[in-house]
Amino acid sequence: MxxxxxxxxxxxxxxxxxxxxxxxxxxxxxxxxxxxxxxxxxxxxxxxxxxxxxxxxxxxxxxxxxxxxxxxxxxxxxxxxxxxxxxxxxxxxxxxxxxxxxxxxxxxxxxxxxxxxxxxxxxxxxxxxxxxxxxxxxxxxxxxxxxxxxxxxxxxxxxxxxxxxxxxxxxILEEQDENTFKILETEKVKSEGIQLDEAEIVISGGRGIGSKEGFDNLKELAELLNGALGASRAAVESEWIETSHLVGLTGKWISPNLYFTFGISGASQHLAGCINSKNIVAVNKDPDASIFNHSKFGVIADCNDFIKEVIEEIKNIQ
Ligand SMILES: Cc1cc2nc3c(=O)[nH]c(=O)nc-3n(C[C@H](O)[C@H](O)[C@H](O)COP(=O)(O)OP(=O)(O)OC[C@H]3O[C@@H](n4cnc5c(N)ncnc54)[C@H](O)[C@@H]3O)c2cc1C
CATH class of the missing domain: 3.40.50.620 (HUPs)
Incomplete structure (x- = not known):
């Protein structure tokens, strides 16, 4: 062919x-x-x-x-x-x-x-x-x-x-006089830190994080692990984090070595973007959350408490 x-x-x-x-x-x-x-x-x-x-x-x-x-x-x-x-x-x-x-x-x-x-x-x-x-x-x-x-x-x-x-x-890149696509506005997102679709480790938060402040802790954890920060649609729609961090069907498609989810239920549209991760670690307070069916390791806990403990533990090791 x-x-x-x-x-x-x-x-x-x-x-x-x-x-x-x-x-x-x-x-x-x-x-x-x-x-x-x-x-x-x-x-x-x-x-x-x-x-x-x-x-x-x-x-x-x-x-x-x-x-x-x-x-x-x-x-x-x-x-x-x-x-x-x-x-x-x-x-x-x-x-x-x-x-x-x-x-x-x-x-x-x-x-x-x-x-x-x-x-x-x-x-x-x-x-x-x-x-x-x-x-x-x-x-x-x-x-x-x-x-x-x-x-x-x-x-x-x-x-x-x-x-x-x-x-x-x-x-030669041809210049089109008549526009097939009329692009009204383009807003380029300034990329900071490690890019989501190239990161080996991604830390994502969902509705379970509960606040914008909760995402500050996730950001700290991502920085400690040299990873990128991701989010579910529920977190993006709650305006706790910018859309450029969205993982899933309508967001980024990622395949990191390690994908941490905190307070994410595991809806099919979210999984679409992360199912190719090599290892998924899920933290959720609901033992029946469907994310556990797709994760290699699961932790049943309050995600905000758990994040703080993990951050402390990592700081002790480093
Ligand atoms: C066309 C279409 C496209 C979509 N595209 C996307 C997409 O690209 N990406 C995406 O993510 N979604 C997408 N969605 C939305 C998707 O269907 C889900 O609504 C969304 O993923 C849910 O986000 P969530 O898991 O954070 O929230 P929820 O489904 O509400 O889950 C929250 C989870 O947090 C847990 N929780 C609550 N409090 C705590 C706590 N304190 N500690 C621990 N766990 C806790 C709960 O048990 C629950 O499992 C799309 C939907 C449609 C219809």
Whole structure:
């Protein structure tokens, strides 16, 4: 198969998690031809991507990296190239571009792919969640014409895949005069400390934390453990913490080594974003809380008392 991976870099450095796309493509077999289309980022990092061929659109002004321009560039790029599979990742720009491109080019589109199942001459099977995360369905896709898929973040383990440094072909980021997407306002969140989707340890709080002050303790614990701070929707909606910390279906998708939850019930929409964590440790006062069905270690306790004890204990050890 001829596969195109699309990578959007909003920063100079290549985001580690964007390498997941290559772990996914690796599962599809070793005889595929892999091309990458990269928007933004440092050219030196891009040449190490695991691709046979790389196309790179440099971005001088960060405002220019927007869905309208990426869509126009891809439309033009695909006018003289044919791919069997085009793979996007879930990010702010791809969320707009992937479905719009599918409509323009009349390509099939499957978002939210979290597993590859099998492939033969005529079809390829993928798993994606259905019914608000309460079930998974296997989708069989006809590969006689181009398919666009969008993979879920934190669903594929990042592997160091070896490839020779490839030649990077520069292309121009097209500027769209007429806007397909009218973006009224963009508010960039200033990222502080360790990023949620790259942290090895994440400490999350939910409604059970009960107050904004409770989150100060969680923040202290996260700092002590060199981890990132997360939250459930109930905590975000109570305005105890900013939306950028939300974990779950409508927030960040994470797969840390250690995921601590304090006062979180384990709703399916929250679990969607953290179920790939290697170890979940849950603290909840309700022994029947469903988070315990998914956690490796469970503590039945008042979460605020427990956090204070853990902080004290860690300070004693350090
Ligand atoms: C379309 C849609 C998308 C959504 N997306 C998301 C999402 O991305 N992320 C997300 O998190 N949610 C999401 N939700 C909301 C989700 O369904 C839940 O409502 C939410 O996750 C609940 O948050 P919670 O576990 O903090 O609160 P609750 O479900 O109210 O649970 C609070 C828990 O804290 C425990 N508790 C209370 N006090 C204490 C205490 N003192 N000590 C210890 N434990 C205590 C309780 O026993 C309970 O288990 C979404 C919902 C919808 C419909």
């Amino acid at each position: 001829n596969i195109l991976s699309v990578i959007i870099n909003e920063n100079d450095d290549l985001n580690e998690s964007s390498l997941e796309i290559f772990s996914f493509i690796d599962q599809l077999g070793s005889t595929n031809k892999i091309s990458s289309l990269v928007f933004g980022g440092e050219k030196s990092a891009i040449s190490k991507l695991c691709s046979d061929e790389i196309f790179y659109a440099s971005v001088e002004n960060s405002e220019a990296l927007n869905p309208n321009n990426v869509l126009k560039t891809m439309d033009k790029f695909l006018s003289d190239k044919k791919f069997d599979l085009i793979v996007f990742q879930k990010d702010d720009i791809s969320n707009f571009v992937a479905p719009a491109l599918s409509f323009r080019k009349d390509f099939a589109y499957l978002p939210d792919v979290k597993k590859f199942v099998s492939k033969n001459e005529s079809e390829i099977k993928f798993v994606r969640p259905v019914h608000g995360e309460s079930a998974e369905a296997i989708y069989s896709v006809d590969i006689s014409s181009t398919i666009i898929i969008k993979i879920r973040k934190s669903s594929f383990e990042i592997k160091q895949l070896s490839k020779q440094n490839s030649i990077v072909n520069e292309i």
